[in-house]
Amino acid sequence: MRQGSNFLWFLRAAVGAAILLGAVLLTACGSVEDVDLTPACPTGVGRGIWDPGSLEGKDAGPEVRKLLESPRFGATPQAVRDLERGIVDQRLIAALRTLTQEHRICVRAFKEGHYFLPGVEDGPRIPEGYGKAGGLPNTHYYGRAADVWWVDGKPVEGNATDQDVMEIGEILAGIPSGRRPDQIIGPPRWARDLGYGNQRGWILAPDQLELHRDHIHIGYVNGEATNETR
Structure with a gap:
C-alpha cells in the first residue's frame, strides 16, 4: 500500500x-x-526558415532583420535578396512591418524579378504599353515599391473584398502622414469598397486598377517626403 x-x-x-x-x-x-505557424507564402513561392547568417558582413540595418525574422512576413528569394542588399527603402520596410503586426503577407517583388511587361526588362521608367502609366518613374526600380500577392494565405486575386485583404488597405490608410505610402494600387473592388482617395495615397486610374487585380502595390513616388497630405 x-x-x-x-x-x-x-x-x-x-x-x-x-x-x-x-x-x-x-x-x-x-x-x-x-499561435499561427502557417507560412506567409504558399509552398514553393517564398522562403523557408530564414538564415540570420546571410546578413553577416552586410549593412542592411536592424529593421530589415526584424522584418525577415517575423513569421508573418514572407517573400520570394529575389525579394529577400533585395532586402539583404539594402536596396529597399526604409519607409517601405516600416510600412511592411506595420502590416505584419496584424496579418501575414507575402511579397513577390521589390526590384529584382519585377516586370511590367513579359520579356521587357525593368528600367527607371515604366515601359510604354503598361496602361497610361508608360514613361512615369518606376518605383520598383529604385527599391521604393513592393507587390503583395498573398494575405493570410489567400491570394489577392479573387479575394479583393475579403476582410483580411480589406484590412491591409485600412492599415495602410492609418499610417501617419509623411510615412504613409503615396502609391497604393489594388484590385478595382478593393479600391472602390475602401473608398480612399488620392490624398490618402490611392491611385484610382481605371487602367491601373485593372492591371492590379491580382496584387496590391505599395510604393513611394519620391525618394524623400511623400506626396499624400492627410
Missing part, C-alpha cells in the same frame, strides 16, 4: 506540473488559436 501511495503521489505531481507548464506557455503566447 505504501508503494502504491507513493506512485499515486508522483503521478499527481507530474500531472500538476504539466498543467502548470501549459498555463505558463499560454500566458506567454496567448491561446493555441493565437
Whole structure:
C-alpha cells in the first residue's frame, strides 16, 4: 500500500506540473488559436526558415532583420535578396512591418524579378504599353515599391473584398502622414469598397486598377517626403 501511495503521489505531481507548464506557455503566447505557424507564402513561392547568417558582413540595418525574422512576413528569394542588399527603402520596410503586426503577407517583388511587361526588362521608367502609366518613374526600380500577392494565405486575386485583404488597405490608410505610402494600387473592388482617395495615397486610374487585380502595390513616388497630405 505504501508503494502504491507513493506512485499515486508522483503521478499527481507530474500531472500538476504539466498543467502548470501549459498555463505558463499560454500566458506567454496567448491561446493555441493565437499561435499561427502557417507560412506567409504558399509552398514553393517564398522562403523557408530564414538564415540570420546571410546578413553577416552586410549593412542592411536592424529593421530589415526584424522584418525577415517575423513569421508573418514572407517573400520570394529575389525579394529577400533585395532586402539583404539594402536596396529597399526604409519607409517601405516600416510600412511592411506595420502590416505584419496584424496579418501575414507575402511579397513577390521589390526590384529584382519585377516586370511590367513579359520579356521587357525593368528600367527607371515604366515601359510604354503598361496602361497610361508608360514613361512615369518606376518605383520598383529604385527599391521604393513592393507587390503583395498573398494575405493570410489567400491570394489577392479573387479575394479583393475579403476582410483580411480589406484590412491591409485600412492599415495602410492609418499610417501617419509623411510615412504613409503615396502609391497604393489594388484590385478595382478593393479600391472602390475602401473608398480612399488620392490624398490618402490611392491611385484610382481605371487602367491601373485593372492591371492590379491580382496584387496590391505599395510604393513611394519620391525618394524623400511623400506626396499624400492627410
